[in-house]
Amino acid sequence: MDTGFVRQFVDYCQYQVRSAPYWRTGMHIYLVGDELLHVGSPTECTGFAATHTGWIQMRVIVLDGPPGSAVDDWEAISETTLWSPHGRLSVHSMMGSTTDELSEIAVPAGLIRVRAHARNRVHESVRTDTDRPEQHELLVWPVTEDVGPRTLRASPTRREWEIKTDRAAEYAMLDVIRPYDKHEELDPDLPRVSVRRRGELPPPGRLPVGAFAVELIRIDDDTLEWRWLPEDGFPPDDRPSIVRREGAEICHQGLTGRHAIMLGLVWDHLLSKDPDAPPAWESVLHARAAEQREQDERRRRQAAEREARDWGGTPPTDTLRAAGGDARSLARMDRPLLDRLDALPPARQREVAVWAARRAMRVAGLEHLDWIADLLATVEAGGALPAEFTDEYGRIAWERLRTDPAVPNTVVAPPGGPDDFHQQSLAFPALLALAAENPLLAAVDAVRIAALAHGKDGYRALLAEVPAD
Structure with missing residues (x-):
C-alpha cells in the first residue's frame, strides 16, 4: 500500500506517527532518538522536519x-519500532491535524518497524x-x-543528541507497570x-521495581528466566x-507487544x-510511594476528624460505630451520655431503654392509655413486646395508635426539626425500639426518641435525668 505524496502540516518542526489512540502523555522528546525520529511511547514516535510551521509532503508505504x-x-534515514495492537497507523501534526490519506492506514497488527526518510530539509x-x-x-513493515x-x-547538517538512557528507562518502566486506563x-x-x-547477559538476582520486582533466575550459562513478582499481586x-x-x-523473548519497546529502553539502561x-526508576517510585503514604495518612486523618465531628467531638468505639445512625444522632445531643450508655452492662442498658420508653409515652400523653400502660408494665417486669409491636415494623400497633380515639393530638418542635411535628407519632417508636436484640441499640434509640419527643426546649432536661450511672 502506497499513499503517494500528500500534504501534511507540521508544527514546531514536528509530526507524530501513532499506531494506537492517544491514551496518555508520551515520553519527552530529546531523550531517545536522533535528528529525524524520537521515541515517544509504545505507540508513538515524533518525526522532525526543517519546516517550523507549514506544509511538507508525506508518503507512507x-x-x-x-x-x-x-x-x-x-538525506536522512532513521528507524524505530511501534506497537500497533489493532493494525492502524496515522500521521498527525503536533496539534493533531492530519489528512484523510494519512489517517487510520491499515498496517500489520503487532510490532511494526518504521523507517523514516527525509530530504529537501x-x-x-x-x-x-x-x-x-x-x-x-515512512516505510512500515511487520517485525x-x-x-x-x-x-x-x-x-x-546533523545535530548531535545526547541519548538520555536513564530518563528514558524511568519513563519506560513506569509505563510497563502502569495498569490500563479505565x-x-x-x-x-x-x-x-x-x-x-x-550487551552481556546480566547475573541472576532481583531487580526492584517499586511494589513489584523482577526475579532473574539462572536456567543455564546462556539463559535466564525473567519473572515478575509478586505473582499474586497483579504483576505487569x-x-x-x-x-x-x-x-x-x-534476546529477551516471550514479551507482550505492549511492553516490548519500553523494555528495550529498560535494557539500554541496565546494560550501560x-x-x-x-535502577533509574527506583527514586521516582520511592517518591511516589512516600507521597501515596502521605496522602493515605492525610485521608485517614481527615476521615477520623470528620467522624469525630459527626460523633460529637471524639471518635466512637466499635460498639457505638456498629450501632449506626441512631447512636451518632444521640452523640450530637449529648456525647458524654452516649459514652456512659456504652459503658453500662447489658442488663442496665435494657433498663435504661424501658425507662426512656416510659418517659416518651408520658410526655406525649400516651402513658395512661390502657393498652400502652399494660405494655409498659410488661416490659418493666422483664417481659417481651407482643407481636403487634414487632411484626412488620409494628404495623398493627401503628394502626391502633392512629385509630384509638383516646390518643391525644399535640405537636412539638424537636431539636433540629419543624415546629409542628405530631408529638404522638414522634414518641411512639420509643416502644418499638425495645424490640432490638442489642440492648445498647435499644437504649440509644429509646433515649434519642424520648429526647426528640420532649422538643427543643425540654430535651436537655430529659437527657440530664437518664439513669446511665
Whole structure:
C-alpha cells in the first residue's frame, strides 16, 4: 500500500506517527532518538522536519517485509519500532491535524518497524521559491522483535543528541507497570515478541521495581528466566519470559507487544549503568510511594476528624460505630451520655431503654392509655413486646395508635426539626425500639426518641435525668 505524496502540516518542526489512540502523555522528546525520529511511547514516535510551521509532503508505504538497502537520494534515514495492537497507523501534526490519506492506514497488527526518510530539509528562514518541497517518507513493515531506534543515514547538517538512557528507562518502566486506563481498550491476544540489544547477559538476582520486582533466575550459562513478582499481586505480566545470550547480544523473548519497546529502553539502561547503582526508576517510585503514604495518612486523618465531628467531638468505639445512625444522632445531643450508655452492662442498658420508653409515652400523653400502660408494665417486669409491636415494623400497633380515639393530638418542635411535628407519632417508636436484640441499640434509640419527643426546649432536661450511672 502506497499513499503517494500528500500534504501534511507540521508544527514546531514536528509530526507524530501513532499506531494506537492517544491514551496518555508520551515520553519527552530529546531523550531517545536522533535528528529525524524520537521515541515517544509504545505507540508513538515524533518525526522532525526543517519546516517550523507549514506544509511538507508525506508518503507512507506499507510493506510485507523488510525493505532493501537505503536509497541514495534521501538525506536522512532513521528507524524505530511501534506497537500497533489493532493494525492502524496515522500521521498527525503536533496539534493533531492530519489528512484523510494519512489517517487510520491499515498496517500489520503487532510490532511494526518504521523507517523514516527525509530530504529537501531547508529551514523556512532561508527557503526560497526555487527550493524543492520538503519530503518525508515512512516505510512500515511487520517485525517480531524490537532492536531499538537506529540512524541509518545522518544528515550532513546533523545535530548531535545526547541519548538520555536513564530518563528514558524511568519513563519506560513506569509505563510497563502502569495498569490500563479505565477508558483504554485492552490489547488483543497477539503473538509474543522479543527485544534484542547488544550487551552481556546480566547475573541472576532481583531487580526492584517499586511494589513489584523482577526475579532473574539462572536456567543455564546462556539463559535466564525473567519473572515478575509478586505473582499474586497483579504483576505487569503473569507469564515468565526468557533472556538468552546470543553471541554479543541478548534476546529477551516471550514479551507482550505492549511492553516490548519500553523494555528495550529498560535494557539500554541496565546494560550501560553501573551494576552497583540502583535502577533509574527506583527514586521516582520511592517518591511516589512516600507521597501515596502521605496522602493515605492525610485521608485517614481527615476521615477520623470528620467522624469525630459527626460523633460529637471524639471518635466512637466499635460498639457505638456498629450501632449506626441512631447512636451518632444521640452523640450530637449529648456525647458524654452516649459514652456512659456504652459503658453500662447489658442488663442496665435494657433498663435504661424501658425507662426512656416510659418517659416518651408520658410526655406525649400516651402513658395512661390502657393498652400502652399494660405494655409498659410488661416490659418493666422483664417481659417481651407482643407481636403487634414487632411484626412488620409494628404495623398493627401503628394502626391502633392512629385509630384509638383516646390518643391525644399535640405537636412539638424537636431539636433540629419543624415546629409542628405530631408529638404522638414522634414518641411512639420509643416502644418499638425495645424490640432490638442489642440492648445498647435499644437504649440509644429509646433515649434519642424520648429526647426528640420532649422538643427543643425540654430535651436537655430529659437527657440530664437518664439513669446511665
